[in-house]
Amino acid sequence: MTAETKRDYYEVLGIGRDASMGDIKAAYRRMAVKHHPDKNPGDSTAEAYFKEASEAYAVLSDAEKRSRYDRFGHQGLGGEGFTGFDPGAFGDFADILGDLFGFGDLFGTRRRSTGQGMRRGHDLQYTLKLSLEEAATGVERSIRIPRLETCKACSGSGSKPGTSPETCSTCRGSGQVAFRRGFLSVAQTCPSCGGAGQMNRNPCEDCGGKGRSERQTTLMVTVPAGVDTGMRLRLAGEGEDGALGGPAGDLFVVMKVEAHDLFERDGRDLHLELPISVFQAMLGANVPVTTILGEDRVVEVAAGAQPGEVIRLHGAGMPHVDGRRRGDLFVHFRVVVPRKISGEQRRLIEEVASLGGGLEPESEQGFFERLKRAFSGGE
Template sequence: MTTEIDYYEILGCERTADHGTIKSAYRKLAMKYHPDRNAGCKDSEAKFKAVSEAYDCLKDPQKRAAYDRFGHAAFQNGGMGGGAGAGAQDFGAFSDIFESVFGEFMGGGRGGGQRQARRGADLRYDMEISLEDAFNGRSTEITVDVSGQCDACQGSGAAPGTAARTCQTCGGAGAVRAQQGFFVVERACPTCHGAGQVIAEPCGECRGEGRVDKTKTLTVNIPPGVDDGTRIRLNGEGEAGARGAPAGDLYIFLHIKRHALFEREGTTLHARAPISFTTAALGGEIEIPGIDGNPVPIKIAAGTQSGREVRQRGGGMPVLQGRGRGDMVVHLEVEMPRKLTAKQRELLEAFRETETGEECPQSTGFFAKIKQAMGG
């Protein structure tokens, strides 16, 4: 009785591993046990065949689903994937390594052309908005210059009334192969340049590209709570793909203008507010404008020192795609008068005559320490 080794165990992967993890594990093992690196070693040859068989199954979503459900029984008695000789399986599997390493350089992978039509490029647009716009959210329009689908040929690249035909050189695959020893070298078809089709009569508007330069006006919806660097994606609004291939995406990068009053830290807004020394000493109340446009009363406790922070709950920025708002933190700065009237000076002189040192314990203690340090 033959014991079948689990495919995941062969590749050293968990059953929940994604395709990228499985492919990476296969490449390492296939390179390690490949016959060209282990000439005449039967054990390495057997391991290479086992690794290739495991990857041939797990790389295909349908085969993998069947294997996860039924195990090796899914491929017995003419099941899925049966019928291929071991030699062909090994050779095709190692071709996947070559494709993964050199595929982009060669202009497309196996089965390229129309089946792997290259989508258009993603584009970037930088937008500057105010902090108020970030707070409230807004809808705005932007104008971008981008290549779009050619209206004359509907993106096909062929002149109206004509159509592209399958490339006879590559049979529509977009790539041709040539065997060089053990390797199969794959490169873009020299006739269709990887498109898989040949256009006999190119469209006069786009010259066979299927796309032309256009100016588009797009609506951008900015949600409340966005921060500097927030990225908004507009699907399919990037560069059009050649000859009907899907378009790329347009990414809007937001930049928040510097605000006259507030500095932002996440959902918290910081503001600096100067107060008079009499308000700091006696206490009182000041008002500053909130980010929502409503005045915010700030209570000042008697004896407030410069640098004290007063936190206003819910006075900050909204949570992006969430509920509630952050806080507003007001940093109080006590301002000393620069000019005094004669009456004000008289009153302050009278106040100084009544000082006992308990009014300002920090300064009194500081000078007492200096006096002690200086030897009394």
């Protein structure tokens, strides 16, 4: 499709130009489910609609690309709108549609193939360790993975450029040879070609004739805010390249969020132990705290606060990975009693204590009474 004949992306998804991110996702999901080629086998019109919608989504779901498209139209994207598909967007697609559909082979990152010897590349898994802060803000990380990639020198054929494998003369291409054992004829894997049926007389020097070689690849992974341990991002087609032109496998990036030394996570909510002095607990205080996203909040400690008392700061917890409401921050008071006080402090506190009240509140007198009764043999 050239820029001139392309339909307007908003028209493709049937939404207005002021559509929210949620509208865009919902519209794309609708279109994708309706036109997905797996539901319309052999229907090239449906497949075209599906690709068109996917392309529109890839652009409109990316704030930067969307604003360029809004200003300059298709030309503004300079052809990058959909060439090859970027893996970051793919993770997002897999996220939206889940594993409902066999996704990758629609976009040319995998070749559909039934050819002899073609094998799909293996899926790969990468565990990405994140701090709780990174999980809260979302992060772009480059990861290095070793993977088998199609040899560039021979384009995966395994033969020197300009040559091609010859049919094995021992087995005449069948990959098997028959041996005679007495009256029996036994088929065995051809010892000359190892069962491939072909002899590679001019193996590619770069890959030693294998067609693939192991390479360290650096990929950028966009981790959305709010991820938790065990969540996976799927980067379709970023696994191992297939053998002899087979489709590539997928790369699964599995999140591992490390424990934080102050915040304890419970799904979307966070818990924080806040030390307050015994004086702050008695008199009340406004104590500043910093959220996991670095925002300043104030905890209002009421006069007479007790150890273990909990204050809930709404919306100060972890962001939700779907962009829904943030979790809460539960602040647990730990009342700290000073281990050392000055002589002057001691004198004043003794004076305060002598005024009475509060040292043995009624309920606690009840407690001591009950305890005495328990030791003296019960009620």
